[in-house]
Amino acid sequence: GESVGLHLPTLSVQEGDNSIINCAYSNSASDYFIWYKQESGKGPQFIIDIRSNMDKRQGQRVTVLLNKTVKHLSLQIAATQPGDSAVYFCAEGDSGGGADGLTFGKGTHLIIQP
Amino acid sequence: EAGVTQSPTHLIKTRGQQATLRCSPISGHTSVYWYQQALGLGLQFLLWYDEGEERNRGNFPPRFSGRQFPNYSSELNVNALELEDSALYLCASRTRGVYGYTFGSGTRLTVV
Numbered sequence: 001g002e003s004v005g006l007h008l009p010t011l012s013v014q015e016g017d018n019s020i021i022n023c024a025y026s027n028s029a030s031d032y033f034i035w036y037k038q039e040s041g042k043g044p045q046f047i048i049d050i051r052s053n054m055d056k057r058q059g060q061r062v063t064v065l066l067n068k069t070v071k072h073l074s075l076q077i078a079a080t081q082p083g084d085s086a087v088y089f090c091a092e093g094d095s096g097g098g099a100d101g102l103t104f105g106k107g108t109h110l111i112i113q114p
Numbered sequence: 115e116a117g118v119t120q121s122p123t124h125l126i127k128t129r130g131q132q133a134t135l136r137c138s139p140i141s142g143h144t145s146v147y148w149y150q151q152a153l154g155l156g157l158q159f160l161l162w163y164d165e166g167e168e169r170n171r172g173n174f175p176p177r178f179s180g181r182q183f184p185n186y187s188s189e190l191n192v193n194a195l196e197l198e199d200s201a202l203y204l205c206a207s208r209t210r211g212v213y214g215y216t217f218g219s220g221t222r223l224t225v226v
Binding site: 089 | 156204206214215216218220
């Protein structure tokens with residue numbers, strides 16, 4: 001099946017700076033996108049989602065941007081903190097729950113420099 | 115509210131043996147998804163169960179199988195274990211009308 005990929009496997013940022021994690025998707029039929037955060041030894045934790053009828057959605061310190069024209073998704077984390085260190089996955093799917101479930105990218109490891 | 119629980123946390127098996135992994139979804143969630151997370155390969159979709167039935171499976175051989183019980187808990191069985199089956203196996207659940215999944219902490223399967 002089609003896959004969701006990430007541009008960078010590792011992203012290192014200074015504490016307090018903003019982080020931007022990018023994701024490219026290839027299935028134009030996907031209408032639902034999610035970002036998950038996975039800390040070491042834990043399962044992925046839901047951060048924020050967005051549907052294809054939107055191009056931006058904001059949460060607490062996080063913003064997801066969706067560009068359907070170029071099939072690109074990004075996660076912006078404001079004022080990055082040490083607790084933000086984790087692997088971040090984007091995932092795509094269809095809003096019906098999907099025959100294939102969610103398709104996940106390989107993940108970006110976000111490293112926070114003190 | 116209890117989250118998605120998986121057991122055991124760690125499992126070590128010998129090549130050729132069978133492994134059984136268990137998952138209890140969040141109360142009220144009827145769909146259970148299984149994913150394999152091998153090192154460097156991200157999350158690979160394995161199986162989807164809903165209302166007690168297998169709805170779809172990913173690109174895995176038939177020795178990966180499972181079931182969902184009347185209480186919506188689920189079991190993943192891996193027969194004839196191979197070294198490359200070593201991975202973190204994640205279970206996720208969701209309920210109708212909510213599109214995001216809630217994941218458990220996973221079972222770390224090591225095949226030696």
